Amino acid sequence: MEAFVTTLLLTAIVQTGDRSQLLCAALAMRFDRPVQIVAAVLLASVAGAALAALGGVIVGDWISRDALALFYAMSLVLAGVGMLAWRRRVDLLDGWRIGPLLTTLLGVLILQLGDKGQFIIAATAARSHDALWPMLGGAAGTALGLLPAVIWQEDLARWPLRALRIGAGAAITLIGIVLALSAFGMV
Numbered sequence: 001m002e003a004f005v006t007t008l009l010l011t012a013i014v015q016t017g018d019r020s021q022l023l024c025a026a027l028a029m030r031f032d033r034p035v036q037i038v039a040a041v042l043l044a045s046v047a048g049a050a051l052a053a054l055g056g057v058i059v060g061d062w063i064s065r066d067a068l069a070l071f072y073a074m075s076l077v078l079a080g081v082g083m084l085a086w087r088r089r090v091d092l093l094d095g096w097r098i099g100p101l102l103t104t105l106l107g108v109l110i111l112q113l114g115d116k117g118q119f120i121i122a123a124t125a126a127r128s129h130d131a132l133w134p135m136l137g138g139a140a141g142t143a144l145g146l147l148p149a150v151i152w153q154e155d156l157a158r159w160p161l162r163a164l165r166i167g168a169g170a171a172i173t174l175i176g177i178v179l180a181l182s183a184f185g186m187v
Helices: 002-014 019-031 034-060 065-084 099-112 116-128 132-158 161-183
Strands: none
Touching: 002 065, 002 116, 002 132, 002 161, 019 034, 019 099, 019 132, 034 099, 034 116, 034 132, 065 116, 065 161, 116 132
C-alpha cells in the first residue's frame, strides 16, 4: 500500500505545469469533448504506468538492494530537477486529424513515456518488487495531475503553476538527495 500512496502522490505532483498537463488543457479547449479527453487521459495513464511498472519489476530483479535504493533516490532527484528546469514549448498537435480520443491518448502517452513520472513508477516497482500497486498509484496520480487541466482548461493559467512547480521541485529534489546520501550510508 505504501507503493500505491507514494507513487500516487509523487506522480500527481510532478504533473504540475508539465507539458502533458498543458497539452491536456489545449486539447480540451480545441475539441470541447471532455468525456473523450478524460477517457483518453485515463487510458494513457494506465498504459504508461503499466509499462513503467513492468520495466521496474524486471530491473528490480537484476540489481542489489542498495542499488534499488539509489535508483529510487535518483528518480526523485531527476524528477525534482526536471520540475525546476526550463521546458520546451508544448506541441499542441494541431496537424493531428484523428479525433479527440486518439489525439489525446497518443499525445499524452508519447509525452509520458520516459518522463519523470515514469521513472518514479519504475523505481517504486523495482524497490517493492511488485508491479500492481505502483502501476495503480502511478496511473491514478498521473490522471489526478492531468484532469484539472481538462476541467479548468484556460482557467489553469490563473493558478500559480510556476511557484507550485518550483516549490515542489525543490522539495522532491531535496528528498531525493537525502535518500541518495542514505543509500551511500552517509546519513
